Amino acid sequence: MPRYLPLFALLVLLPLASCDDTTSPPADASVEAGPAPDQALAQIDSVMLREHIAVLAADEFEGRGTGTPGEEKTIAYIREQMEAAGLVGAMPDGSFFQPVPLLGSTPTDVGTLTFTPADGDPVALDFVDDYIASTDLDATEASINGPLVFVGYGISNPGYDWDDYKDMDVTGKVLVSFVNDPPATEDEPNLFQADTLTYNGRWTYKYEEARRRGAAGMLLIHTGPMAGYPFTVLSAGARGEQIQLATPPENPLQLKGWIPQPVAEQLAEMSGTTLAAWMAEATTRDFQPRELPVTADLTMTFETRTFEGTNVLGKIEGTSHPDEVVLYTAHHDHLGIDREREAAGEDGIYNGAVDNASGVGMMLELAEAFNATESPARTVMFATLSAEESGLLGAGYLAENFPVSLANVIANVNVDSGNLNGPTDDIVGIGAERSEMLGLLRTAAAGEGMTVTPDNQPNQGLFFRSDQLAFARGGVPALFLNTGTQFRGQPADYAAQIKAAYRATSYHQPSDELRDDMLFGGIVQQTRVAFRLGHAIANSTVRPAWNPSEAFAETRRLSEQETGM
Numbered sequence: 001m002p003r004y005l006p007l008f009a010l011l012v013l014l015p016l017a018s019c020d021d022t023t024s025p026p027a028d029a030s031v032e033a034g035p036a037p038d039q040a041l042a043q044i045d046s047v048m049l050r051e052h053i054a055v056l057a058a059d060e061f062e063g064r065g066t067g068t069p070g071e072e073k074t075i076a077y078i079r080e081q082m083e084a085a086g087l088v089g090a091m092p093d094g095s096f097f098q099p100v101p102l103l104g105s106t107p108t109d110v111g112t113l114t115f116t117p118a119d120g121d122p123v124a125l126d127f128v129d130d131y132i133a134s135t136d137l138d139a140t141e142a143s144i145n146g147p148l149v150f151v152g153y154g155i156s157n158p159g160y161d162w163d164d165y166k167d168m169d170v171t172g173k174v175l176v177s178f179v180n181d182p183p184a185t186e187d188e189p190n191l192f193q194a195d196t197l198t199y200n201g202r203w204t205y206k207y208e209e210a211r212r213r214g215a216a217g218m219l220l221i222h223t224g225p226m227a228g229y230p231f232t233v234l235s236a237g238a239r240g241e242q243i244q245l246a247t248p249p250e251n252p253l254q255l256k257g258w259i260p261q262p263v264a265e266q267l268a269e270m271s272g273t274t275l276a277a278w279m280a281e282a283t284t285r286d287f288q289p290r291e292l293p294v295t296a297d298l299t300m301t302f303e304t305r306t307f308e309g310t311n312v313l314g315k316i317e318g319t320s321h322p323d324e325v326v327l328y329t330a331h332h333d334h335l336g337i338d339r340e341r342e343a344a345g346e347d348g349i350y351n352g353a354v355d356n357a358s359g360v361g362m363m364l365e366l367a368e369a370f371n372a373t374e375s376p377a378r379t380v381m382f383a384t385l386s387a388e389e390s391g392l393l394g395a396g397y398l399a400e401n402f403p404v405s406l407a408n409v410i411a412n413v414n415v416d417s418g419n420l421n422g423p424t425d426d427i428v429g430i431g432a433e434r435s436e437m438l439g440l441l442r443t444a445a446a447g448e449g450m451t452v453t454p455d456n457q458p459n460q461g462l463f464f465r466s467d468q469l470a471f472a473r474g475g476v477p478a479l480f481l482n483t484g485t486q487f488r489g490q491p492a493d494y495a496a497q498i499k500a501a502y503r504a505t506s507y508h509q510p511s512d513e514l515r516d517d518m519l520f521g522g523i524v525q526q527t528r529v530a531f532r533l534g535h536a537i538a539n540s541t542v543r544p545a546w547n548p549s550e551a552f553a554e555t556r557r558l559s560e561q562e563t564g565m
């Protein structure tokens with residue numbers, strides 16, 4: 001999964017409309033295809049899974065940093081394995097490789113953000129401690145200068161009859177916004193899906209809305225409880241290179257960034273109120289956006305470079321509906337090498353065995369399995385994606401530049417960080433409950449004697465944090481296959497224990513390495529379920545649909561219409 005970097009921009013436009021009604025369960029999409037063939041499932045092999053992880057997570061792959069020699073080795077290995085599994089290149093010219101043009105911007109002068117109140121002395125803030133910022137521009141300088149405009153939660157969503165912008169023209173303004181979405185109320189217990197984080201709550205959405213309205217910049221207010229992680233998580237990499245797609249988004253923001261709670265409190269005070277009062281008023285529909293009696297000034301300079309990551313795309317062509325695609329995805333990048341750690345004599349290689357050599361291994365075993373049985377009716381595509389850790393960039397680029405219309409991509413199954421802790425009785429399908437994928441996943445899991453557990457941390461917004469988001473935003477029903485909650489022969493809290501231990505010791509650390517005590521029973525189960533799911537969809541005429549209340553449903557409708565369906 002990616003870091004919580006606030007610094008990326010996906011290009012696919014999400015429609016504004018979304019309404020809330022997740023209480024009605026999706027129709028159960030049943031599939032007429034017969035059971036998954038045993039000879040295919042038998043191909044899914046723990047020894048080969050371990051071997052793939054051992055290769056990809058080896059030190060010589062240098063942490064698989066995007067655009068590095070480590071990525072070159074990675075994509076060469078994946079392509080060789082895909083070819084051995086009988087796949088052909090899925091690019092229009094038959095190639096396996098899709099170059100992903102990227103732009104890197106490294107701050108050379110972080111400047112000084114200054115708040116100047118109408119009646120009082122300017123306050124100069126410190127980069128990293130008091131704010132972080134980056135730019136959407138492909139430019140060596142970016143600046144903001146002007147009055148701040150407070151926009152509450154920065155959400156405009158007719159589905160909830162919610163509009164924090166009202167009629168205000170914010171063209172060229174620098175906006176200040178909370179992250180997250182407004183809390184549910186007694187009268188509206190399902191407002192913004194209650195405790196489930198909606199896409200309107202994600203910081204990426206706040207920036208997108210600001211761009212749509214032509215703002216010059218945006219500062220997000222970070223509070224620990226609202227963001228779910230400390231400010232230091234954001235600020236840690238802020239002085240380093242920020243990576244985005246080479247083509248900046250439409251209406252790029254000059255500068256976008258975050259301020260921590262104490263600075264937000266200071267800003268509210270300069271505006272003659274308190275942060276608590278801002279929070280209270282922002283939770284109502286009556287909220288009025290307004291210009292604050294405070295101007296903000298910041299100029300930053302950057303050194304830029306353009307370079308390329310590479311997505312790897314293989315496929316098995318469908319026999320009767322080759323134009324329709326079932327898409328498996330797994331990101332192959334990780335964090336590369338930490339040169340500072342290395343210079344200090346420590347292990348600096350981010351091997352990323354779990355995140356996400358494991359998912360790539362699953363993908364290669366899936367390819368083997370499909371190769372061992374009759375070709376499916378629909379095309380099955382296997383994509384390993386670049387630059388996920390930099391903000392789902394490889395996925396975003398693929399979604400924008402897909403070999404066929406996204407309306408013909410029937411479903412996306414994403415795997416990221418497989419279960420190396422042993423077999424479970426259940427499997428988690430993040431986002432499955434948002435579409436008819438839930439019924440399909442249940443059938444696939446039942447084939448392995450497993451049940452499906454809904455997203456058990458809905459407030460974390462995991463659906464928005466791995467590559468499936470890019471395809472969902474393009475309208476493709478998607479899910480993110482995750483580790484179950486009930487480990488066989490273990491106490492009830494075992495899943496929570498291992499998750500906490502992983503977060504504390506290995507997640508995005510050089511210590512995410514292949515270990516002898518890792519157990520492959522769980523990842524084999526996950527791969528078998530993923531096979532059953534994709535195989536069933538690929539041999540049916542089913543087109544799983546989003547729940548009508550999902551914002552992505554409207555995108556799907558529009559893309560199907562455009563394609564003449």
Ligand SMILES: [Zn+2]
Pocket residue numbers: 001002331355356388416417
């Ligand atoms: Zn990952």
